[in-house]
Amino acid sequence: MAGANGNVLTKIVHLPGSETIDVYRANGGYVALPEALKKSSDDLIDMVKRSGLRGRGGAGFPAGTKWGFVPKGTNKPVYLCVNADESEPGAFKDRLICAKDPHQLIEGTLISCFAIGSSRAYIYIRGEFAAEARILNAAIEEARRAGFIGKNILGSGWDCEVSVYRGAGAYICGEETGLIESIEGKRGQPRLKPPFPAVVGLFGCPTVVNNVETIACVPHIVTRGWEWFAGIGTERNTGPKLFGLSGHVNKPGVYEAPMGTNLRTLIEEFGGGVPGGRPVKAVIPGGASCPVLRGDEIDIPMDFDSLTRAGSLFGTGTPVIMDDTVCMVRAAWITARFFAHESCGQCTPCREGAGWLQRLLWRIETGEGEEKDIDTLLSVTDQIEGNTICALGDAAAWPARGFAKKFRDEFLQHIREKRCPFGGGSHS
Amino acid sequence: MLSAQARQTIEALKSSHETNQSALIPALHAAQADQGWLSAETQREVGEILGLPEQTVRGVVSFYTMFYQRPVGKHVLQVCRNLSCWLRGGHDLQRQISEKLGIADGETTTDGRFTLISVECLGSCGTAPVLMVNDDYHENLTPEAMERLLTELT
Numbered sequence: 001m002a003g004a005n006g007n008v009l010t011k012i013v014h015l016p017g018s019e020t021i022d023v024y025r026a027n028g029g030y031v032a033l034p035e036a037l038k039k040s041s042d043d044l045i046d047m048v049k050r051s052g053l054r055g056r057g058g059a060g061f062p063a064g065t066k067w068g069f070v071p072k073g074t075n076k077p078v079y080l081c082v083n084a085d086e087s088e089p090g091a092f093k094d095r096l097i098c099a100k101d102p103h104q105l106i107e108g109t110l111i112s113c114f115a116i117g118s119s120r121a122y123i124y125i126r127g128e129f130a131a132e133a134r135i136l137n138a139a140i141e142e143a144r145r146a147g148f149i150g151k152n153i154l155g156s157g158w159d160c161e162v163s164v165y166r167g168a169g170a171y172i173c174g175e176e177t178g179l180i181e182s183i184e185g186k187r188g189q190p191r192l193k194p195p196f197p198a199v200v201g202l203f204g205c206p207t208v209v210n211n212v213e214t215i216a217c218v219p220h221i222v223t224r225g226w227e228w229f230a231g232i233g234t235e236r237n238t239g240p241k242l243f244g245l246s247g248h249v250n251k252p253g254v255y256e257a258p259m260g261t262n263l264r265t266l267i268e269e270f271g272g273g274v275p276g277g278r279p280v281k282a283v284i285p286g287g288a289s290c291p292v293l294r295g296d297e298i299d300i301p302m303d304f305d306s307l308t309r310a311g312s313l314f315g316t317g318t319p320v321i322m323d324d325t326v327c328m329v330r331a332a333w334i335t336a337r338f339f340a341h342e343s344c345g346q347c348t349p350c351r352e353g354a355g356w357l358q359r360l361l362w363r364i365e366t367g368e369g370e371e372k373d374i375d376t377l378l379s380v381t382d383q384i385e386g387n388t389i390c391a392l393g394d395a396a397a398w399p400a401r402g403f404a405k406k407f408r409d410e411f412l413q414h415i416r417e418k419r420c421p422f423g424g425g426s427h428s
Numbered sequence: 429m430l431s432a433q434a435r436q437t438i439e440a441l442k443s444s445h446e447t448n449q450s451a452l453i454p455a456l457h458a459a460q461a462d463q464g465w466l467s468a469e470t471q472r473e474v475g476e477i478l479g480l481p482e483q484t485v486r487g488v489v490s491f492y493t494m495f496y497q498r499p500v501g502k503h504v505l506q507v508c509r510n511l512s513c514w515l516r517g518g519h520d521l522q523r524q525i526s527e528k529l530g531i532a533d534g535e536t537t538t539d540g541r542f543t544l545i546s547v548e549c550l551g552s553c554g555t556a557p558v559l560m561v562n563d564d565y566h567e568n569l570t571p572e573a574m575e576r577l578l579t580e581l582t
């Protein structure tokens with residue numbers, strides 16, 4: 001895989017043995033932890049707040065603010081759940097950290113636990129990442145032998161346990177309360193909020209859920225300071241970011257670049273452009289739930305605010321690039337099929353609506369559609385949006401609506417010609 | 429019947445988890461590794477060891493796609509059917525497997541060697557198209573590499 005060019009989050013991933021504690025320490029690893037243990041919880045939370053670090057799991061919520069929601073003095077254990085579920089189609093960045101720099105994640109996990117007053121962390125990893133789970137488990141044992149995990153860590157009097165919890169195939173378990181249910185050994189059906197997990201989370205206790213990449217940023221903020229982190233990227237979108245490029249680019253892969261890097265630059269300079277020099281027809285900027293951008297909309301900074309302003313979403317920052325041979329109706333259908341398949345079934349608008357979207361799109365794609373189907377499709381998305389317990393419903397509605405609006409002419413062409421003008425296609 | 433070793437593994441999970449129920453998913457992984465799939469009998473056994481009602485176990489098993497409620501072949505071939513793989517020929521891989529082995533999505537060869545399942549995104553989009561064989565990822569697959577792989581898996 002190409003990419004992984006950076007000097008912060010991906011600094012060591014190309015080194016042989018990068019997953020071992022020796023290579024990690026030889027490159028400045030486990031320097032942040034002893035420094036952090038000298039600080040107070042409030043100082044650490046304040047530092048992360050000032051760094052501007054926003055969650056890398058999709059929603060961009062400020063990490064320090066979330067940590068500040070954990071109530072103090074409840075006498076209940078506090079949990080940290082590191083979200084390594086990474087099941088959003090197009091996203092494959094957290095896997096790189098788990099496989100190639102697990103100690104960066106473990107060090108970040110320990111510091112984050114210390115900051116929020118927790119002594120117990122779970123790294124929840126999707127079941128399919130069996131190899132990555134093995135690597136993480138081996139790294140945890142190395143860290144334990146080195147005295148970074150367990151009792152009285154580095155003589156601080158503070159104890160902390162970290163373990164890996166493997167999922168078993170369910171996108172919904174990436175949603176933070178679905179994840180919590182899953183660790184409790186249940187079906188991963190999201191909970192109503194409030195109460196938020198920071199107050200009532202895992203086993204009824206205060207819980208912070210953060211994405212792998214979010215947590216991996218933490219040691220760097222400790223060693224280099226919040227000012228350094230805040231100086232990377234743009235004002236409200238700070239720090240380095242892992243961008244995962246896939247689809248029609250010459251060099252797909254994970255690339256590290258500052259938040260706010262231009263999407264066209266990512267595609268052309270990092271990704272080496274589109275194979276055969278074909279034009280970019282469309283880009284899904286941040287994972288399947290993000291509304292599609294047209295090829296003429298890709299001069300845009302890749303950050304939470306710019307993409308929201310453009311009517312899309314930054315999501316996980318993992319663009320899927322599609323050239324001019326790709327059928328937008330089929331792309332929309334593949335996306336809709338995913339959400340219909342992954343709906344947990346709890347809320348009727350999502351369970352029924354996602355299936356409707358899938359069927360309507362299939363009708364249009366196979367030449368059986370009518371013009372009114374486009375309006376039906378849009379009205380179904382309106383009925384799903386905002387009417388479900390978790391955001392999976394929205395995630396199903398947004399892309400379907402995006403494709404139908406941005407490529408309405410192509411939808412109409414399918415309907416009028418009673419066939420897919422692309423032969424269903426994407427070349428391979 | 430679960431092997432003695434699998435029973436022991438599951439017993440041990442009880443003490444390393446906050447509640448017996450939170451040991452259920454790891455226990456089911458262990459049971460499936462032992463038995464190949466999760467029959468009603470296996471599910472009952474797991475429930476007995478953890479002291480959980482049958483319907484709790486069944487409810488969890490049926491929620492997660494990695495838990496098999498039917499016997500599967502020795503090699504479970506899971507092909508990604510989502511966008512990034514589709515854009516790089518994932519659907520052709522699936523067709524190639526189907527034609528070579530004579531099985532459709534969800535089916536097992538009569539000799540019990542292969543099961544084909546088309547699955548959602550496997551989180552390997554930068555190295556698409558991707559196929560999982562049991563727990564192992566095979567990435568950047570070409571038709572030639574696919575052909576070779578299928579002959580090598582015995």
Ligand SMILES: Cc1cc2nc3c(=O)[nH]c(=O)nc-3n(C[C@H](O)[C@H](O)[C@H](O)COP(=O)(O)O)c2cc1C
Pocket residue numbers: 054055056057058059060061063083084085086087088171172173174175176177209210211212214215390391392395
């Ligand atoms: C349907 C759904 C799936 C999600 N999947 C993931 C995931 O795989 N990984 C992840 O980090 N966050 C995922 N999230 C977001 C989490 O709910 C949560 O916001 C995130 O883990 C918080 O971490 P962060 O603040 O560090 O980004 C998902 C959300 C939804 C609604």
